[in-house]
Amino acid sequence: MKIYHQTGFRYNWNIESFEKGVGDGLIFSPINIDSDKLISFKEKMKQVSFLDPQLYLLNEAKGSLDTYPYFPGNLKPDFSTPDLDNSQDELAKLCVDYQIENDFEYLVIPTRYHADNPTNYFLDSTDFFVDPFCEYLKEIKNSKKVLLSAIIKTVMLTDDEKKNEVLNWITGHQNIDGVYIIFENNFTSKQIKDFDYLLNVLRFIKILKMNQLEVHIGYCNTEALLYSIAMPDSVTIGSYENLRSFGIKRFQDLENAPMRGPNARLYSSFLLQWVDYVYIQAMEKLITNYEDFFDDSEFKPLMFKPDFKWHFAKAEPYKHYFFVFDKQIKQLPELQSDRIFYVKQTIKEALNLFKIIENNVLLDNDSDGSHLSTWFNVINAFEKEI
Amino acid sequence: MITECTSIKEFAQGGQKKVFLAEHPKFGKVVIKKGLIKSFTSLERIKREVKLLDELDSEYYPKQYHFNIDFKTNEFEIVEEYIEGSTLRDNLHIFYNNPSEIFSLLDLLIDGLSLIWDKNVVHRDLKPENIILRPNMKPCIIDLGIARFLDLESLTKTISPVGPCTPIYASSEQLTNNKNSIDLRTDFFALVVIALELYLGQHPFNESGSKYSIMENILRNNYIVENENVNQNKQMSELALKVLHTQPYMRFRNYSLFKEFLKTYL
Numbered sequence: 001m002k003i004y005h006q007t008g009f010r011y012n013w014n015i016e017s018f019e020k021g022v023g024d025g026l027i028f029s030p031i032n033i034d035s036d037k038l039i040s041f042k043e044k045m046k047q048v049s050f051l052d053p054q055l056y057l058l059n060e061a062k063g064s065l066d067t068y069p070y071f072p073g074n075l076k077p078d079f080s081t082p083d084l085d086n087s088q089d090e091l092a093k094l095c096v097d098y099q100i101e102n103d104f105e106y107l108v109i110p111t112r113y114h115a116d117n118p119t120n121y122f123l124d125s126t127d128f129f130v131d132p133f134c135e136y137l138k139e140i141k142n143s144k145k146v147l148l149s150a151i152i153k154t155v156m157l158t159d160d161e162k163k164n165e166v167l168n169w170i171t172g173h174q175n176i177d178g179v180y181i182i183f184e185n186n187f188t189s190k191q192i193k194d195f196d197y198l199l200n201v202l203r204f205i206k207i208l209k210m211n212q213l214e215v216h217i218g219y220c221n222t223e224a225l226l227y228s229i230a231m232p233d234s235v236t237i238g239s240y241e242n243l244r245s246f247g248i249k250r251f252q253d254l255e256n257a258p259m260r261g262p263n264a265r266l267y268s269s270f271l272l273q274w275v276d277y278v279y280i281q282a283m284e285k286l287i288t289n290y291e292d293f294f295d296d297s298e299f300k301p302l303m304f305k306p307d308f309k310w311h312f313a314k315a316e317p318y319k320h321y322f323f324v325f326d327k328q329i330k331q332l333p334e335l336q337s338d339r340i341f342y343v344k345q346t347i348k349e350a351l352n353l354f355k356i357i358e359n360n361v362l363l364d365n366d367s368d369g370s371h372l373s374t375w376f377n378v379i380n381a382f383e384k385e386i
Numbered sequence: 387m388i389t390e391c392t393s394i395k396e397f398a399q400g401g402q403k404k405v406f407l408a409e410h411p412k413f414g415k416v417v418i419k420k421g422l423i424k425s426f427t428s429l430e431r432i433k434r435e436v437k438l439l440d441e442l443d444s445e446y447y448p449k450q451y452h453f454n455i456d457f458k459t460n461e462f463e464i465v466e467e468y469i470e471g472s473t474l475r476d477n478l479h480i481f482y483n484n485p486s487e488i489f490s491l492l493d494l495l496i497d498g499l500s501l502i503w504d505k506n507v508v509h510r511d512l513k514p515e516n517i518i519l520r521p522n523m524k525p526c527i528i529d530l531g532i533a534r535f536l537d538l539e540s541l542t543k544t545i546s547p548v549g550p551c552t553p554i555y556a557s558s559e560q561l562t563n564n565k566n567s568i569d570l571r572t573d574f575f576a577l578v579v580i581a582l583e584l585y586l587g588q589h590p591f592n593e594s595g596s597k598y599s600i601m602e603n604i605l606r607n608n609y610i611v612e613n614e615n616v617n618q619n620k621q622m623s624e625l626a627l628k629v630l631h632t633q634p635y636m637r638f639r640n641y642s643l644f645k646e647f648l649k650t651y652l
């Protein structure tokens with residue numbers, strides 16, 4: 001299983017980590033990276049990476065999106081009502097050409113986002129994106145692998161009819177090699193603790209794999225470890241929370257809204273959790289060898305110095321996470337049954353460690369192990385269905 | 387075109403159209419088909435698919451000499467090559483309890499159908515009556531180009547003109563008129579129903595003593611892989627398990643995967 005950097009605002013952190021051998025490639029984000037800049041990036045890096053075209057809102061020119069040749073607003077002024085003229089063919093051509101020029105590992109077919117999908121969403125997506133892309137790819141005799149992007153809403157996991165519809169749609173395209181799939185995350189907790197949701201995600205991945213599609217999951221947080229037992233082809237690491245949980249806000253032009261930064265957190269591969277630094281400070285006072293609950297990395301000595309100023313926008317905790325999580329993913333056994341056993345073991349050990357911590361330091365439920373029992377049960381339920 | 391033909395005889399008449407055997411001065415024996423299109427999806431689509439049929443130049447399909455739709459009366463007429471041989475319905479015995487023959491036939495049918503699947507066309511009405519076995523045993527697929535012009539109402543009439551025991555080869559997405567889900571996997575389903583019928587000498591969704599009709603059994607995915615006379619067979623059961631699902635996404639995603647599966651037994 002591979003691990004990609006989901007890039008965003010601080011994409012240079014990802015590139016710096018990648019250049020030190022962390023992660024297998026990057027998923028580039030047009031709203032944050034200028035088109036010309038991306039073209040100038042190192043070929044070797046791009047050849048193991050791919051582009052998320054980010055046409056979720058079609059003509060909303062967030063950030064540097066409008067520097068991309070395929071940005072709809074650059075094709076014609078009002079692209080909001082894509083009447084079936086030739087503009088979709090033109091868009092497909094420009095978008096494919098741009099990706100080929102960069103020599104990315106995969107070519108990605110974009111998708112649109114709606115708060116509530118219209119009835120004809122899938123038919124329209126086929127007419128507007130999939131068919132024009134596939135036709136153009138055929139025309140130019142493309143040999144690169146093609147990924148279809150898809151946003152999976154919670155109802156598509158919980159409602160059978162919706163689930164069948166989206167699965168039949170995805171698997172109905174003959175000329176794709178895989179999917180770049182994003183599970184929309186509307187949860188208020190930092191970790192996902194919904195048994196049905198998680199089990200349905202695993203089932204969803206399993207069905208796509210049964211269809212012999214490559215499955216690349218975007219916008220992953222720690223649950224990537226849980227998802228790994230359904231044997232996807234890749235998961236992601238990302239810095240800020242909005243790169244580890246998909247919400248459309250990231251693509252809306254709400255620039256001036258003041259952003260209240262969250263507390264800084266540090267990921268621990270032993271705890272399978274991001275722990276709020278205020279608890280780390282308490283642990284320092286109350287637990288001997290408290291550092292042992294956290295992984296080693298080149299950033300650790302710095303972060304555990306008394307004068308380290310924790311702040312969510314600092315690079316170290318994220319670069320630490322990239323390094324640690326990448327390693328953790330790489331340690332997963334290849335064989336599904338071994339992997340399941342391994343992840344369950346890791347969860348049990350984490351739960352034990354939390355018991356030790358909470359003898360002295362009480363954690364709130366965004367820093368504790370309250371997601372882990374659900375994860376464990378989800379794995380058991382999934383295991384029964386294999 | 388049609389006026390140049392001399393009629394020889396009328397074939398057994400189906401629900402939708404009349405089929406005649408005739409003689410054409412240049413093409414020799416031809417088959418003339420005439421009927422009424424009650425309602426159809428879009429003219430563009432019909433034109434596109436008619437063109438495809440015209441271009442199909444393959445042993446797996448009769449050559450099409452003429453296709454016309456009279457848009458005043460909505461009548462269509464086709465003149466096509468007459469195929470020597472007899473339908474699969476008349477040759478069931480060859481395949482009875484014979485998995486390897488059945489797999490070879492499926493392999494050929496998939497090769498033939500891949501020509502239309504590659505162009506995004508689905509047959510939608512595969513059944514033993516619509517497959518002619520030539521004297522050299524190569525299958526020829528007929529009756530393409532009609533079913534997909536019809537809406538579901540007329541299609542169900544073609545599917546079940548008589549009643550609960552008429553064999554049905556339609557998948558659940560056809561029976562529930564789930565138009566968006568109809569693609570080549572709909573044809574996969576029909577192919578495997580045919581395969582199992584050949585194997586068992588009995589329609590797999592028509593279990594004797596079942597209180598449900600074939601249509602209900604298809605919707606419930608209730609089928610048999612053995613009966614009093616024929617035992618279960620590993621490759622046939624596995625084939626059923628791979629394809630006979632109500633949801634298309636549970637079947638093979640494309641025909642290469644289908645063929646790959648067949649190859650492990652051929």
Ligand SMILES: Nc1ncnc2c1ncn2[C@@H]1O[C@H](COP(=O)(O)OP(=O)(O)O)[C@@H](O)[C@H]1O
Pocket residue numbers: 397398399400401402403405417419448466467468469470473515516518528529
């Ligand atoms: N090209 C052909 N060559 C030989 N026989 C044919 C041909 N087309 C049709 N037939 C015969 O006529 C029957 C009915 O034709 P078909 O096109 O399947 O119409 P229907 O809609 O009635 O099923 C077939 O089952 C077959 O026996």
Ligand SMILES: [Mg+2]
Pocket residue numbers: 400515516529
């Ligand atoms: Mg027929």
